[in-house]
Amino acid sequence: MMINSTSNPVVESGLALTGSKTMTTNPGGNTGISQSPPQAPTGSFGSTTVSTMANQLSEASLRAQARDASLTRVELESLARKTVNELLSPYYTANKLKHDTEVPDTDDPTLLARAEKATLYTRGLASNPFSGMSADQLALITYDDSGTFTVNERRAALEESDKQEFAWRQKVVAEAEHEYNTTGKLTKFFQSVLDHYKGLPRIEQADYPSNYESRLNELIALDFNYLTHVAEGKEKVDIESFILKIPNSDSNLPDYEQSSSKPPQPSERS
Numbered sequence: 022m023m024i025n026s027t028s029n030p031v032v033e034s035g036l037a038l039t040g041s042k043t044m045t046t047n048p049g050g051n052t053g054i055s056q057s058p059p060q061a062p063t064g065s066f067g068s069t070t071v072s073t074m075a076n077q078l079s080e081a082s083l084r085a086q087a088r089d090a091s092l093t094r095v096e097l098e099s100l101a102r103k104t105v106n107e108l109l110s111p112y113y114t115a116n117k118l119k120h121d122t123e124v125p126d127t128d129d130p131t132l133l134a135r136a137e138k139a140t141l142y143t144r145g146l147a148s149n150p151f152s153g154m155s156a157d158q159l160a161l162i163t164y165d166d167s168g169t170f171t172v173n174e175r176r177a178a179l180e181e182s183d184k185q186e187f188a189w190r191q192k193v194v195a196e197a198e199h200e201y202n203t204t205g206k207l208t209k210f211f212q213s214v215l216d217h218y219k220g221l222p223r224i225e226q227a228d229y230p231s232n233y234e235s236r237l238n239e240l241i242a243l244d245f246n247y248l249t250h251v252a253e254g255k256e257k258v259d260i261e262s263f264i265l266k267i268p269n270s271d272s273n274l275p276d277y278e279q280s281s282s283k284p285p286q287p288s289e290r291s
Contacts (some may be wrong), residue, residue: 078161085164108175120171120173120176125171126168139173139174139177140171143173149177152181156185156186160222162174163179164224205248205249206246207245208254215234218234
């Protein structure tokens with residue numbers, strides 16, 4: 022039985038817990054660009070550039086820490102959505118000429134070259150200069166509004182982040198399907214989702230429901246078997262009470278199942 026079977030609404034509701042972050046139509050790349058496997062920054066820039074990037078990321082990290090300490094979860098969520106909207110919405114397209122002519126306030130040829138490559142990437146004429154960077158590093162670039170990174174650089178970082186997120190979603194849903202078909206459970210799946218959530222930067226965690234972590238912990242503790250309708254964990258409940266604990270059609274948790282086969286459309290970002 023497929024995990025996304027419409028005859029199993031409990032399983033479908035479980036899949037809705039996979040993630041809140043929505044993505045671009047073409048995560049990780051522009052039309053016409055050949056997508057090669059992620060490369061470490063050292064392979065793309067050389068030692069001098071890596072050192073420059075490390076310094077920029079270190080400074081961006083300090084700014085991010087100060088931001089996270091001063092804003093509430095709701096304020097961080099609002100900032101995250103505002104940033105994504107500015108980088109991916111028609112507003113970005115309407116100001117494309119301005120973004121394409123933006124130049125970093127520096128004489129460093131390395132930084133100037135990276136900004137130019139990011140602009141070429143957004144036009145579909147080059148590979149992503151941030152390919153292969155970690156999720157934490159990509160978030161530092163995406164949400165940094167200090168002017169250190171150009172708008173096109175931030176967009177490129179966001180698209181690389183989306184590419185990595187989409188790859189993770191495909192992998193974890195495949196693992197969930199295997200777990201369900203072999204054990205009747207989704208406990209390991211929920212644990213993988215929880216681990217992923219805990220590893221996100223705070224500003225990206227804020228885009229998830231406030232009870233997201235506690236809900237996943239409940240599902241893990243239940244260790245529910247969907248085939249026998251028995252909770253095998255420490256918390257013993259019947260099927261009716263279990264269903265009340267998981268998302269339903271009115272839940273504010275996102276419907277992730279569609280993302281296992283195709284990324285959401287840009288309009289799904291809000």
